Amino acid sequence: MKxxxxxxxxxxxxxxxxAVAGDTTSYGDGVTLKEAVxxxxxxxxxxxxxxxTVRVDGVITGVCKKRGCWMQVTDSESGNGVRIKVEDxxxxxxxxxxxxxxxxxxxxxxxxxxxxxxxxxxxAAHGHEVGEDCDKDEPKRDGSGVGCxxxxxxxxxxxxxxxxxxxxx
Amino acid sequence: MHWRKLIIATHRDVGYFFAGLxxxxxxxxxxxxxxxxxxxxxxxxxxxxxxxxxxxxxxxELGAEVLGRMQITEEPNSIVRMGxxxxxxxxxxRTLTVTLPxxxxxxxxxxxxxxxxxxxxxxxxxxxxxWTWFADLYAVGLLTLAxxxxxxxxxxxxxxxxxxxxxxxxxSIPIIYLVLAVWL
Numbered sequence: 001m002k003x004x005x006x007x008x009x010x011x012x013x014x015x016x017x018x019a020v021a022g023d024t025t026s027y028g029d030g031v032t033l034k035e036a037v038x039x040x041x042x043x044x045x046x047x048x049x050x051x052x053t054v055r056v057d058g059v060i061t062g063v064c065k066k067r068g069c070w071m072q073v074t075d076s077e078s079g080n081g082v083r084i085k086v087e088d089x090x091x092x093x094x095x096x097x098x099x100x101x102x103x104x105x106x107x108x109x110x111x112x113x114x115x116x117x118x119x120x121x122x123x124a125a126h127g128h129e130v131g132e133d134c135d136k137d138e139p140k141r142d143g144s145g146v147g148c149x150x151x152x153x154x155x156x157x158x159x160x161x162x163x164x165x166x167x168x169x
Numbered sequence: 170m171h172w173r174k175l176i177i178a179t180h181r182d183v184g185y186f187f188a189g190l191x192x193x194x195x196x197x198x199x200x201x202x203x204x205x206x207x208x209x210x211x212x213x214x215x216x217x218x219x220x221x222x223x224x225x226x227x228x229x230e231l232g233a234e235v236l237g238r239m240q241i242t243e244e245p246n247s248i249v250r251m252g253x254x255x256x257x258x259x260x261x262x263r264t265l266t267v268t269l270p271x272x273x274x275x276x277x278x279x280x281x282x283x284x285x286x287x288x289x290x291x292x293x294x295x296x297x298x299x300w301t302w303f304a305d306l307y308a309v310g311l312l313t314l315a316x317x318x319x320x321x322x323x324x325x326x327x328x329x330x331x332x333x334x335x336x337x338x339x340x341s342i343p344i345i346y347l348v349l350a351v352w353l
Contacts, residue, residue: 066208076250096211096280
């Protein structure tokens with residue numbers, strides 16, 4: 001019995017080690033693309049990248065508090081950011097990773113907001129809890145479920161359907 | 170009868186083995202059921218402070234100025250200018266969101282919620298790999314407990330009487346709920 005317990009402990013200890021390499025932690029499929037597209041380039045030329053798998057590098061400036069199902073990766077120079085959205089539970093980004101450098105990969109999408117949604121976002125900016133809607137809903141192509149705190153660029157919110165990420169630190 | 174002894178022994182041993190895990194899943198289940206009302210994995214405290222009007226400058230200079238005024242000596246992980254009127258300073262487990270140039274700072278501290286972070290980590294299978302199959306094993310264990318449990322007692326208090334009524338009552342609740350909430 002004692003041997004069984006010791007063996008079980010060793011197996012569990014080995015199996016429980018997360019996908020950590022050095023001072024980085026990998027989520028999902030990690031990043032496979034060697035070249036990152038600058039976030040500013042994505043936002044300046046979205047039509048060139050929509051539907052394509054891209055990698056972005058930046059600083060994590062926002063994370064879903066409740067489910068860890070999205071994070072905002074921002075270019076530290078320009079302040080432009082893109083939301084990395086993943087399905088609930090597939091990857092869980094820790095809220096305590098705010099401010100760390102990250103690389104993320106996935107399919108780039110531009111979601112056009114309707115006038116009603118823009119109006120709702122404006123209203124929400126004056127009293128909505130940050131991330132409230134995003135915590136509950138998946139971003140959809142019609143713009144619903146994007147959440148009021150996802151930064152819009154003009155009439156669009158940019159989202160990467162994340163397949164993997166690496167967080168440093 | 171031999172099969173009854175086997176049922177009781179199986180129920181007893183599986184019950185002992187998974188008792189701790191059942192507590193973990195039960196606590197996490199309640200915590201996650203009410204996720205709309207609270208943040209189960211983290212404790213987040215927010216405080217607003219005024220540091221006075223800030224000068225123009227590069228993000229690093231502004232960050233140093235704010236940290237100095239708040240008497241924070243910790244080296245920030247990063248400083249990002251989010252736009253014309255907002256600067257974010259990221260410290261370990263702490264984010265300062267500074268309104269520029271007014272100097273209003275939303276000071277947010279976040280840490281893992283003790284015990285709940287861990288039980289939710291297990292319940293939601295964040296770790297994948299080993300835990301996926303162990304959680305599957307637990308599900309099989311629960312099925313075993315359910316199937317053996319209903320045959321432990323015989324007679325009036327077993328499936329022949331009280332046990333049957335309770336079994337039907339327990340099953341009818343989710344069925345009635347589904348009829349009202351989904352099927353109608």
